[in-house]
Amino acid sequence: MPQQIETIRVDALAGPPGPLRDATDTALGRAAEALGFLVITGAPVATLTEAGRRARLLRLFDLPAPEKRRLTNSKHAPENDNRYRGYYAYRRPGAPCLLEGLDMGGGDGPAAAADDIEALLMEHNVWPADALLPGWRAEAEAHYRDMEAFGHLLMASLARHLGLGGDYFEPFFGGGSSTLRFLQGLPPDLPEAAIDDRYRAADGGLLATPAHRDSGVLTLLWQPGGLEAQAPDGRRLAAPDIDGALNVNFGDCLEFWSGGRLRATPHRVRAQALPRQSVPFFFEPRFDALIAPMPGARPAPAIRYADHLIEKMRLFGTHATEPRSRNA
Numbered sequence: 001m002p003q004q005i006e007t008i009r010v011d012a013l014a015g016p017p018g019p020l021r022d023a024t025d026t027a028l029g030r031a032a033e034a035l036g037f038l039v040i041t042g043a044p045v046a047t048l049t050e051a052g053r054r055a056r057l058l059r060l061f062d063l064p065a066p067e068k069r070r071l072t073n074s075k076h077a078p079e080n081d082n083r084y085r086g087y088y089a090y091r092r093p094g095a096p097c098l099l100e101g102l103d104m105g106g107g108d109g110p111a112a113a114a115d116d117i118e119a120l121l122m123e124h125n126v127w128p129a130d131a132l133l134p135g136w137r138a139e140a141e142a143h144y145r146d147m148e149a150f151g152h153l154l155m156a157s158l159a160r161h162l163g164l165g166g167d168y169f170e171p172f173f174g175g176g177s178s179t180l181r182f183l184q185g186l187p188p189d190l191p192e193a194a195i196d197d198r199y200r201a202a203d204g205g206l207l208a209t210p211a212h213r214d215s216g217v218l219t220l221l222w223q224p225g226g227l228e229a230q231a232p233d234g235r236r237l238a239a240p241d242i243d244g245a246l247n248v249n250f251g252d253c254l255e256f257w258s259g260g261r262l263r264a265t266p267h268r269v270r271a272q273a274l275p276r277q278s279v280p281f282f283f284e285p286r287f288d289a290l291i292a293p294m295p296g297a298r299p300a301p302a303i304r305y306a307d308h309l310i311e312k313m314r315l316f317g318t319h320a321t322e323p324r325s326r327n328a
């Protein structure tokens with residue numbers, strides 16, 4: 001039973017085949033099977049562990065209110081046409097924290113009709129005005145591409161560990177379906193009595209995010225502390241605070257895909273004293289990918305990734321009143 005979240009150096013994944021890369025594949029694969037949650041260092045792409053890029057991208061949250069309103073999804077700002085991507089702020093009564101965020105994808109489709117889910121998933125992004133945040137769009141797009149490239153490297157490593165051949169997952173990814181999310185949770189500001197039980201840990205501490213499993217395949221998360229993974233025996237393991245580290249965990253879709261071998265681990269976030277910013281990247285299959293348990297796993301009917309996602313959105317009421325509903 002894992003006693004702690006393991007830290008694994010992954011720079012060898014970008015190198016040639018050989019013993020170093022094999023050892024990295026084994027370490028990653030075993031951690032994915034045992035706890036389904038790990039911390040990586042030495043990512044061979046630029047990540048938000050680079051403080052300059054992180055600070056520039058997180059300036060998003062300093063935008064003036066009218067600009068945030070212009071980026072807000074149509075659920076919260078009916079004058080706008082973006083429904084799936086864009087900015088949102090939740091002021092949910094009963095929650096200890098306010099939460100704001102912005103989702104971006106790789107789609108560039110037009111605004112979607114209300115009933116056209118497929119078009120909705122590929123809708124265009126919204127961008128802060130360049131005069132307010134010069135260079136933000138280009139850097140966010142570069143970061144999205146870097147995270148995609150890293151997602152491919154990690155999936156290839158898992159595929160080798162599973163004996164599937166390094167390119168097994170390749171055809172299932174691409175096409176701009178992944179989600180880059182910027183989040184900011186504000187400090188508790190509600191009276192004690194207003195705090196909903198789900199936001200209370202058993203030890204009385206406050207949670208910024210209640211325990212949940214991610215819905216997709218692979219999550220790469222920069223976070224400043226507060227994150228806890230749940231071990232199979234129920235213990236909560238705090239993510240180690242390591243400079244230059246990214247958290248890696250897996251979602252329901254990969255658990256299904258691997259016949260349960262790779263775990264979608266429940267995790268939660270303890271509320272912090274200060275505004276807490278975090279940046280998850282959800283590496284997601286193409287919306288039209290047909291996913292069935294991989295060779296060697298017990299067969300089950302295939303699901304289309306878009307249908308899996310839509311079902312999760314229905315269950316969690318995405319863009320309704322619940323924060324972090326999709327992929328969370």
Ligand SMILES: O=C(O)CCC(=O)C(=O)O
Pocket residue numbers: 183209214221222223227267269278280324327328
């Ligand atoms: O804010 C965090 O650090 C974690 C967020 C998370 O678990 C999610 O967005 O799925």
Ligand SMILES: [Fe+2]
Pocket residue numbers: 212213214267327328
């Ligand atoms: Fe999550």
